[in-house]
Amino acid sequence: MNIDNQIRKIVIAGGGSAGWMSAAALSNSLQGKCEIILIESEAIGTVGVGEATIPPIRTFNASLNIDERDFIKSTQATFKLGIEFSNWARRGESYFHPFGPHGRPFDIVNVHQYWLKAYLEGKIEHSFDKHSMAWQLAKQNRFGRPLGDPRNVLSTFDYAFHFDAGLYAKFLRQYSETRGVKRVEGRIVDVNLDGESGFVESLKMDKGQTIEADLFIDCTGFRALLIERALGVGFEDWSQWLLCDRAVTVGSQQLPDLPPYTNSTAHDAGWQWRIPLQHRTGNGYVYSSQFVDEERAQQTLLSNLKTESIGVPKHLKFKTGRRSKFWHKNVIAIGLSSGFLEPLESTSIHLIQAGISKLLALFPDRSFDPLVIDEYNRIACTEVERIRDFLILHYKLTERTDSDLWNYCRQMEIPDTLSYKIQHFKKYGRHIAREMDLFGVDSWLAVHIGQRNYPDAVDPLASLRGQNGLDWLGKLRNAMKSAASQQATHREFIQTHCAAPALN
Numbered sequence: 001m002n003i004d005n006q007i008r009k010i011v012i013a014g015g016g017s018a019g020w021m022s023a024a025a026l027s028n029s030l031q032g033k034c035e036i037i038l039i040e041s042e043a044i045g046t047v048g049v050g051e052a053t054i055p056p057i058r059t060f061n062a063s064l065n066i067d068e069r070d071f072i073k074s075t076q077a078t079f080k081l082g083i084e085f086s087n088w089a090r091r092g093e094s095y096f097h098p099f100g101p102h103g104r105p106f107d108i109v110n111v112h113q114y115w116l117k118a119y120l121e122g123k124i125e126h127s128f129d130k131h132s133m134a135w136q137l138a139k140q141n142r143f144g145r146p147l148g149d150p151r152n153v154l155s156t157f158d159y160a161f162h163f164d165a166g167l168y169a170k171f172l173r174q175y176s177e178t179r180g181v182k183r184v185e186g187r188i189v190d191v192n193l194d195g196e197s198g199f200v201e202s203l204k205m206d207k208g209q210t211i212e213a214d215l216f217i218d219c220t221g222f223r224a225l226l227i228e229r230a231l232g233v234g235f236e237d238w239s240q241w242l243l244c245d246r247a248v249t250v251g252s253q254q255l256p257d258l259p260p261y262t263n264s265t266a267h268d269a270g271w272q273w274r275i276p277l278q279h280r281t282g283n284g285y286v287y288s289s290q291f292v293d294e295e296r297a298q299q300t301l302l303s304n305l306k307t308e309s310i311g312v313p314k315h316l317k318f319k320t321g322r323r324s325k326f327w328h329k330n331v332i333a334i335g336l337s338s339g340f341l342e343p344l345e346s347t348s349i350h351l352i353q354a355g356i357s358k359l360l361a362l363f364p365d366r367s368f369d370p371l372v373i374d375e376y377n378r379i380a381c382t383e384v385e386r387i388r389d390f391l392i393l394h395y396k397l398t399e400r401t402d403s404d405l406w407n408y409c410r411q412m413e414i415p416d417t418l419s420y421k422i423q424h425f426k427k428y429g430r431h432i433a434r435e436m437d438l439f440g441v442d443s444w445l446a447v448h449i450g451q452r453n454y455p456d457a458v459d460p461l462a463s464l465r466g467q468n469g470l471d472w473l474g475k476l477r478n479a480m481k482s483a484a485s486q487q488a489t490h491r492e493f494i495q496t497h498c499a500a501p502a503l504n
Helices: 016-030 056-063 068-075 111-120 133-139 165-177 225-230 294-303 348-361 370-396 404-411 416-428 441-450 460-465 469-485 490-497
Strands: 009-013 035-040 078-080 082-086 094-098 160-162 182-185 188-193 200-205 210-212 215-218 235-237 246-252 262-267 270-276 281-287 309-317 321-323 331-333
Touching: 009 016, 009 210, 016 035, 016 056, 016 165, 016 348, 056 068, 056 160, 056 348, 068 160, 068 165, 078 490, 082 133, 094 133, 094 441, 111 441, 111 460, 111 469, 133 469, 165 182, 188 225, 215 225, 225 331, 246 294, 270 294, 281 294, 294 309, 321 370, 331 348, 348 370, 370 404, 370 416, 370 441, 416 441
Parallel strands: 009 035, 009 215, 035 182, 082 262, 215 331
Antiparallel strands: 078 160, 082 094, 188 200, 200 210, 235 321, 246 281, 246 309, 262 270, 270 281
């Protein structure tokens, strides 16, 4: 190996969650063998809407040897067992997307096939959620960490977090700086390219200094200063399937019951999130400007808050889609600079984490081998397209006919990759997995069944097996409900183990 060809200096352009997560992971992995500089400006705000996460965030924090209690206290975090979806299939109906499976296997045929068989035969109510340990805990506003004993129903769920994204960035900044990351305050005013190779050579700052590096990570958010404005990689627009292009956000007072889950409520022109933190509640209305104007969207958000609002509502504009390339020449886009998917399934923070993981797995030298770059882009593009399909599923499966948005979504053409999955489920209730699927069978089942996409028939093997699935499902529900009732409330658990200090 040619030591002279190693990456010697990395510049991370932009802070926020994307920048400081990148800095933390790189400084932890490279252990001082490479100079790392992060550039950010206090004058440029961050979007900060990604306050809900999915379970892989725990893996990311653990890889940095971050103590979970310290993280929770530092970020005003709460626990998250899943997402409650209200008014998506029909007005007045809700379902739950849990972290963890529905039920516990008792036969070679999947548990959901026995539930579908009983439901289609009229022997059981529309109660699929009740067979999830995560839902049973969430319904009672209770929480306890999963047990390791696979024989206990309390082993059949997972969890993630809600946290303040600004405080998380601050927490990781301290982590990174103690490991040698240098922060430079200022705005990038120009990107200097090598005239021959087209690689980024350096960044010119507003105060006149020029910062050079071998590798540049673009964490400049929607502006995408390096990957798009300087390198012009192009953008693949997905707004024909995901029509929402605006959001209005506002904080509100803490929820008194502190639910351990996110809520997503569908409105006429989009959907509203509610995220409980220890010190406040995060709220936002993601909507399509084709069907509602900014003023009415803000009014909808404010009139549907559970607690009194804090501060002034903020408005965001975005375009759903991805960069044609995530890595081009010596620039890698991580976070919003790589594209945008609405936070319907809390994937924003995860896509940052995924980008960092791929970078570490395919870390380059200064030759920037095209083979390495092509593999990174192949994986990144496939992963985000799989997430895109899962988001579209929520809109496509609606039965609502009460507004133009939902009429469009119900009737719209969808990607072939998604249509194929829906057709398979509609036939025999089977989930077809694909490479790089972030969301597994339990997630897809939650949406299919929660939004009433019942199959024409169940797996033929379920009928041939002769198992008494109805009795088993009843025992499972009772065991889960009883186990949930013995756990502490979510608020009690936090107060006992990881209460955050009051903010000044």
